[in-house]
Amino acid sequence: MSTEEQAPDVRTQVTQRYQAPSQAADAVVRLVSDLQRAPVRVDGRIKQPIPFREALSVLHDIVQSDLRYKPKDRSVYVAFQRMRKRSVGMAQLQAQQAYFDWLSRNDPLAWFVLDPVVTVHPDGILFEVFSKDEGTYAQLRIGREALDVSGEWVCGTTNVDFSDALNQGVQKLRSYRSTRLTIGPEAVGLQTDGDSLVEKKIQVPDTWLRGFLQVQSSATLARAALRLSPIELYNVLYQLRMNADQKRQGRAIRCELVPGEPPRLVLEPWEWLLDTTAGPYQGKKPEVIRIWGRRRWMLLQRFLPFVDDVELHLIGSGLPSFLVMRAGPLSFTLGLTGFTAANWSRSLQFDTLLPRPGGSSALQEQVIGKLKERWATDWTELAQEIGAAPAEVLSVLQAAGQNGLVMFDLAAGKVRLRPLTVEPIDPARLEFRNDRERQAHDLQRAGNIVITKEEVIHGTGIALVAKAKVPAEKREYRPSFLLDDEGRVRKAECTCHHHRTHGLKEGPCAHLMALRLAHAELLAERARQGGGAIVTETRTYARRTPEGEAVTQISLDKRQLKVRWGMRTDARLRVQNLWFDHVDDAREAYLGRLERLEATGWLDATAT
Template sequence: MSNTDMTQQSERVALQLRYQSPSEAHADHVQLIGQLNRSDVKLEATLQEPLIFRETMAALFAIVSSDYRYAPKDRQAYAAFMQMRRAHQNQGLAKAQRAYFDWLLKNDPLGFCILDPIISVYPNGVVFEVFSKDEGSYAMLSFDYKHFNLQGTPVYGTTNIDFSDSLAQGLEQMRSFKASTLSIGQTAVGLDTVSSTAQPDSTVLEKQVQVPNSWIRGFLQVQASAQLPTDKITLNPLDVYNLLHHLRMHADIKGKRRGLRLELIPGRYPSIILEPNDVVLDTQTEVYKGKQAKIIRLWGRRRLNLLKRILPFTETIEVGLLGNGMPSFWTMHGKGWHLTLAITGFTAANWSQALNFDLLLPRDLNHMEKVTPLLKVLEQQWVLSLEELVKQTGLNRAECRSALLQACQQGLVMYDVGANVYRYRPLTVEPLDMSHFQFRQPAEKLAYDLVHRQKALSQWQTLLLPGEGVEIAATITVKEDKRDYLAKLKLNEEGQVVKAECSCHQIMQHGLTQGPCSHLIALRIAYALRQAERNVATISQETRAFSRRKASQVEQIQLTLNEQRVFFTHEQAAKIRRQQMAFNSVNAARHAYLDKIQQLEASGFIDSTLG
């Protein structure tokens, strides 16, 4: 085996999913087959609302199979797949599926790089979890028991279920005028008609899945981020329908912005602004209850199309916002169910935005003295709120939150956004080795080490580029190499890296084809930390943008502090007015800059620096 193959193998987790038979929906009976190598989880029930179950499960299947990454056509792989399909077309369903997974493992090991949906049966309901193949969407679907007529006593626990195209097609046959039943367990329930799983050639279905570490890491971190502080707004399903209708009728323009801006002003209804033409969709559901006006810009708006089928059954939509370009949580509430879609705002390839998101989460996962007692309580109670956990564990609120965040990042606990409770849910049979998921790559580990060294980063330079972004540079001293490296990054207004340079051998020889070096990552992390620890009393360089909307007209102001100068740019109705002020000292310029910001905010302008 070559070094490249060994490296790729170490960046994946080999999982074996064994099922007695494929899951299927047949004769108004939905059978979800759980893993044989996990504890048996059972549920027998009659569905009270088959249409709601059908549409929510269809949305779940759309999310888990979604992949918005660009993929060029590969006709050779298609020809090989069709040859394999013809060779096994007369075999039973179980053998055909096993042959398909064997072929996929040999020919395209990353083609099926997702876990089957995770299902958990709790004392208060059933929960499904999925994470999309492109690492851009996480979804959690929860049904209360009021949605079912239970038959017998459920067996609580967590497992994976086989979720295939044939199951999705079977669910589409469900109708409201037909009574439908749901069975969850390791073995299939006998049906009156003979199905493919009853054929003589049916055997245990095995899937050898090579899951990339980045996929599991994204799954854990996005789910853990749900409990971080967020700005929350409430929307009507019609608001999201209008949003999706506009996206459907207006294609994205290449080279133009494709973001989604939410304009939040305390005491007013939120406004949704669609780029690049700044189309404003006003909402009338609930006013924004935050204390500070802000504009939050999101990416991945096309992923909201995955929710279109459940909009008719949705009563209210709650949106949780972490910040510009950060994950957003869209929770659809209906009668006896809720579905939370988390749009991450970044992909695995966007290391700039991904690193920025990582700064929100703790990295030290070695302290288990407070996590262990919390897990013991959750193992017994299954579902508890934060207040109940504080009472039963004896930890204070801050300690309990920290322990829960670590448990979520280790795949042992999940946070239910819609119900505001924590659920015990081990992601895999064996505990995950967190040393494989703490950092995306060795270069990232070295970068964090450099950031925390004293005087490793020096000679900082920050060049503000109005209308373009910011250019940062620093000298990075590496004692092991006995030399200094000059690293430069150019970030656009969205915080993404558009240009990167470094004097190290890797970048000089290969550029970014082998990924960013540790010096560039360290520079990006250090800059984000400096921004987070920004002290207005000591700043000497900064650019802020403000906007004020009147009907469809937008008035924009850009204010820049650069040492002893303050630059003022006013744009309204295609007219631009510029002003420059010079001062005798940085302190005087800073005071003038901050005073101007207060005047703008008092006049109704909103800080839209990153929006």
């Protein structure tokens, strides 16, 4: 197959059937579950209706959130004009139905809200949702102690009807009225007739399904955790609410982490500093981690007044982050991807951190069998019971998570059984986003992508040039791009037909993606060798001073060593150039400077 073909928009049809719509009326929240799934049942009185109301409201807001950039699309307007012209003389209901028919064909996610996945376990109820823009994952856990259970408690996983009408009814819950929660396939207490069956057929993009599973599975990769007090999170949201983002300026939150010291949060570009007070950082390595997607934290405003403590779990700069909030028997986990669909460089780098989805294995079947017995457990205890290596069990659980079999509960520190769909998910469909990405991995695995030039452009990033051989086409292409200090690709070029015709409007070509994968593999190999093979590299370090944040950037470019230092707010940094007779001498001086910086309290602020 040619590497220039455009991949189709692959979708998975999801059919959900409910006996009746869910309702919140007469102080009873009735969540009707999918008739096609194994029945789950919950019946009990909610002890604290207000936190429950606000948590469900936040879930609803996240499901409908779409923060993607929306450029003007004249084709939609032209289609609307044509439809309006054809609808002249039609009845209003017919015209409305024609519009919805068009909308369901062109943008099904704009019409249907994908219903939450609800998992009932012996210790509580868990709701999971994923936003339409594939940028926000949310998990709400309602502990069993939050309810006075009076009826059956049947464990399992299902979907529940979660419509706008239900959300409007939830807003009417009050603390002075006793409120009951029921979950089950039967519409208990609802006035229904034979025609009340609700059926939804949704064409879910495979990219959405893949993102949901991948972001949820990445919770196992969190390597840094810091505690915040609720008022500190409120201060961050207040700063964001009172200040608009600035074009071509930083939009990240910098987390400055020093073992034994309280973590510090810095909001760019204002350099607003927040010294946290909830406790010292318990990690082992000092570093600076930058996270994106901070505006999505604003979705949590309604739930924040009830929160007792907050934890922020980090994987790395530009990678997914998880905000865990606990409010008595309720816990709310917000996961942010840290990148958009346009940032294909970061998404490819993230792919390299998780095992590729694959078929079942004997160990995976053994792990799933144990989870079926107890529903939820700590994965380290599971490894001890099975007698397998913890790293091996974790890898199996990560693959099972991407196959939709399990979920990870950061708030409780457990892995839980959660079959996402009725029919098993085909791992081959979700292994890659499109055919071009599949071809990129094939090129990289076959060794047909070779980096021929790696040049440090000081203050800008690293320029990479490669040769990509495509045996099927008997041709050789020259992909190249500039990778900035934040891991984003700038000025991408390729000699293939796809890039010459579309540029990046239709996404990167397979050769550019293969180059990004090859560079990630090169960096990982250098890290394993402990710096012995480094020829070109740039590291950035930061340290907090009374005057502000001081930064030092050290770049190794073969025999040249360049040092830049100053305050982060300075328009220009001071520069020192050093030349050596041999590459080994330059590398030794480079590594020595890094060791001295780390020994004197400087934090590694390099984008990972």
